[in-house]
Amino acid sequence: MKEGRPRSFYVLAIFFAAYVLFLYGPMIAIYVLSFQGPQGGLTFPMNGVSTFWIAKLFQGTGIVDLGAAFRRSLLLGIIVMIVTVVLSVAAGMAFRRRFKAQSILFYSAIASLIVPSIITSLGISLEFRIIDDLIKAHWNENFETSMGLLTSGLGAHLTWTLPFGLLIMFAIFNRFDPRLEEAARDLGATPWQTFRHVVLPIILPSVIGIGLFGFTLSWDELARSSQAIGAVNTLPLDLQGLTTTVTNPDIYALGTVISAVSFTVITLALGTIHVLNKRQAAKGSDAGKGLV
Amino acid sequence: MDTSEDILHQASPDLVRGSETKRAAKAARLSPSFISWLQAGPMMLVFLAFFLIPLVFVVIVSFWDYNEYQLLPAFSGRGYTDTFEGCIAQLPDLCTIGKTYLKTLKLCFMVWAITLFIGFWVAYFLAFHVKSKTWQMGLSLLCTIPFWTSNVIRMIAWIPLLGRNGLVNSGLMKTGVINQPLEWLLFSEFSVVLALVHLFTFFMVVPIFNSMVRIDKSLIEAAYDAGATGLQTLVNVIIPLAKPGIVIGSIFVITIVMGDFITIGVMGGQQIAAAGKIIETRVNALQFPAAAANAVILLAITFLIITMMSRIVDIKKEL
Numbered sequence: 001m002k003e004g005r006p007r008s009f010y011v012l013a014i015f016f017a018a019y020v021l022f023l024y025g026p027m028i029a030i031y032v033l034s035f036q037g038p039q040g041g042l043t044f045p046m047n048g049v050s051t052f053w054i055a056k057l058f059q060g061t062g063i064v065d066l067g068a069a070f071r072r073s074l075l076l077g078i079i080v081m082i083v084t085v086v087l088s089v090a091a092g093m094a095f096r097r098r099f100k101a102q103s104i105l106f107y108s109a110i111a112s113l114i115v116p117s118i119i120t121s122l123g124i125s126l127e128f129r130i131i132d133d134l135i136k137a138h139w140n141e142n143f144e145t146s147m148g149l150l151t152s153g154l155g156a157h158l159t160w161t162l163p164f165g166l167l168i169m170f171a172i173f174n175r176f177d178p179r180l181e182e183a184a185r186d187l188g189a190t191p192w193q194t195f196r197h198v199v200l201p202i203i204l205p206s207v208i209g210i211g212l213f214g215f216t217l218s219w220d221e222l223a224r225s226s227q228a229i230g231a232v233n234t235l236p237l238d239l240q241g242l243t244t245t246v247t248n249p250d251i252y253a254l255g256t257v258i259s260a261v262s263f264t265v266i267t268l269a270l271g272t273i274h275v276l277n278k279r280q281a282a283k284g285s286d287a288g289k290g291l292v
Numbered sequence: 293m294d295t296s297e298d299i300l301h302q303a304s305p306d307l308v309r310g311s312e313t314k315r316a317a318k319a320a321r322l323s324p325s326f327i328s329w330l331q332a333g334p335m336m337l338v339f340l341a342f343f344l345i346p347l348v349f350v351v352i353v354s355f356w357d358y359n360e361y362q363l364l365p366a367f368s369g370r371g372y373t374d375t376f377e378g379c380i381a382q383l384p385d386l387c388t389i390g391k392t393y394l395k396t397l398k399l400c401f402m403v404w405a406i407t408l409f410i411g412f413w414v415a416y417f418l419a420f421h422v423k424s425k426t427w428q429m430g431l432s433l434l435c436t437i438p439f440w441t442s443n444v445i446r447m448i449a450w451i452p453l454l455g456r457n458g459l460v461n462s463g464l465m466k467t468g469v470i471n472q473p474l475e476w477l478l479f480s481e482f483s484v485v486l487a488l489v490h491l492f493t494f495f496m497v498v499p500i501f502n503s504m505v506r507i508d509k510s511l512i513e514a515a516y517d518a519g520a521t522g523l524q525t526l527v528n529v530i531i532p533l534a535k536p537g538i539v540i541g542s543i544f545v546i547t548i549v550m551g552d553f554i555t556i557g558v559m560g561g562q563q564i565a566a567a568g569k570i571i572e573t574r575v576n577a578l579q580f581p582a583a584a585a586n587a588v589i590l591l592a593i594t595f596l597i598i599t600m601m602s603r604i605v606d607i608k609k610e611l
Contacts (some may be wrong), residue, residue, distance in 0.1 A: 015413055023435070027446060087338065090332070090334060097328055099324075100325070104336070105332055108340075115347070122584065122587050126350060126580060129580075155338065159338070162338060162339070213440075220441065220444075222554055223554055236442055239444045239445070240554065243444065258445060263441070
């Protein structure tokens with residue numbers, strides 16, 4: 001830095017700035033457009049400024065029953081988040097030792113991540129259809145369906161969030177110093193105490209990161225939900241349905257509301273991570289200093 | 293696991309003490325693999341129930357028969373023969389499925405090339421030119437935040453820019469570059485590629501960045517000291533060492549684009565055929581075995597691509 005930056009720095013800095021503009025520019029455009037006046041259309045220029053379209057969404061007079069879809073997506077997102085955090089932390093701990101099915105689980109997670117979503121979604125829908133047919137044939141003729149938000153829908157979302165959770169756990173434990181646990185054990189801590197008072201506080205910021213992934217990936221999930229969600233729609237599915245029919249800024253308003261939830265969750269999670277890291281730096285550091 | 297023992301211990305220490313040493317020894321012998329099963333089992337079950345078994349069902353159902361409204365669980369190759377209908381009769385012309393896959397591969401290649409170019413240089417900038425850790429974190433976060441927001445919103449965000457009366461067209465008309473609005477900007481192959489690049493460059497940046505930050509900086513200095521030019525260092529040192537990241541990023545982008553039907557649907561105005569869209573169309577027509585047959589074909593092609601790419605790099609070692 002003292003020698004001055006090379007020319008390539010400036011070229012790449014401009015390239016990077018252009019990329020960031022490319023990422024954010026269009027999104028900002030629709031956030032602005034959702035505040036169109038009541039007469040406004042789908043494009044610029046703005047026709048007055050108002051919260052007309054956003055208010056319209058919440059009155060329930062719009063095209064979709066936003067309230068119900070919103071609650072469904074939120075419920076599913078929170079459940080997916082909790083399950084993802086618990087299962088990922090548990091499996092991440094398991095991977096620190098060798099165990100038999102290790103590579104099966106690892107390759108299942110990687111495959112689940114890269115097999116095209118439509119195939120997973122179709123498979124889940126076929127599975128539940130066949131279960132339904134079996135129930136109808138053998139037990140209950142009037143049975144409707146076992147497909148639904150919290151059965152097939154939840155499963156479909158987990159096939160997407162769990163691989164991310166597991167990979168984040170790998171990254172965490174790559175940097176984790178096992179001597180901290182040994183020290184706890186030497187001081188007489190039970191395995192649970194070691195986890196609760198030593199491991200968990202250290203990995204907590206990253207665990208919140210897993211929760212962030214779990215919620216936001218579920219909240220915005222579309223491809224896997226498409227065939228597997230059953231009769232009801234989540235918010236992104238409703239939004240996608242609107243893209244072909246709507247001709248007024250309703251759709252932008254809905255987009256803005258969905259994004260607002262995403263950004264709130266992101267901010268909360270990042271803020272918590274930041275606070276925890278700071279606390280760790282301030283208070284927790286002497287735990288490692290004696291050892292390292 | 294230990295809590296029940298703790299409670300017992302608190303309730304009546306004397307009762308426990310006698311058997312404690314024996315039990316502790318037994319637990320120590322049993323525990324490692326048993327605990328691993330307890331810890332990893334739930335996730336394994338989720339993948340089994342919602343990923344592995346469904347995949348098996350896709351393969352089975354692809355060999356079932358069907359009529360207008362239901363599945364018929366009897367062996368039939370109809371799902372496949374319907375899919376490849378006319379493929380031999382129309383030779384040397386390509387049949388519908390052939391054309392669709394060719395188109396999908398073309399889209400895939402374009403998106404891959406563009407995301408690789410952008411992803412590589414963005415990662416390069418973050419890894420080598422941003423020196424402060426705080427800035428590196430902040431800028432990486434800036435690239436990650438859109439990934440946590442909705443894909444559909446990021447797609448429809450292009451409408452006010454690229455539409456007939458959108459910003460680009462009105463801007464170009466005002467400056468007199470064109471007289472008529474450009475029709476190919478939206479609901480076209482162009483907008484599909486643009487949106488896919490917009491959505492998925494992230495998947496390229498992260499693994500390449502990960503590989504690049506692991507490169508020992510002294511290697512680059514050594515290349516410089518040995519008289520290598522910037523380009524030579526890039527080609528002979530940095531690219532080979534960043535190869536695992538490049539391959540992993542490429543696998544992500546290629547598999548996403550191969551199976552995509554939402555971006556291609558929304559940004560192509562539901563007019564562009566693609567491998568993923570065929571499956572969706574068949575499902576909507578309730579022709580599940582045909583949908584499953586298409587899924588098997590797509591899976592096979594995706595698997596083939598991944599196998600070819602993972603020949604270049606051992607994925608498990610890189611994580």
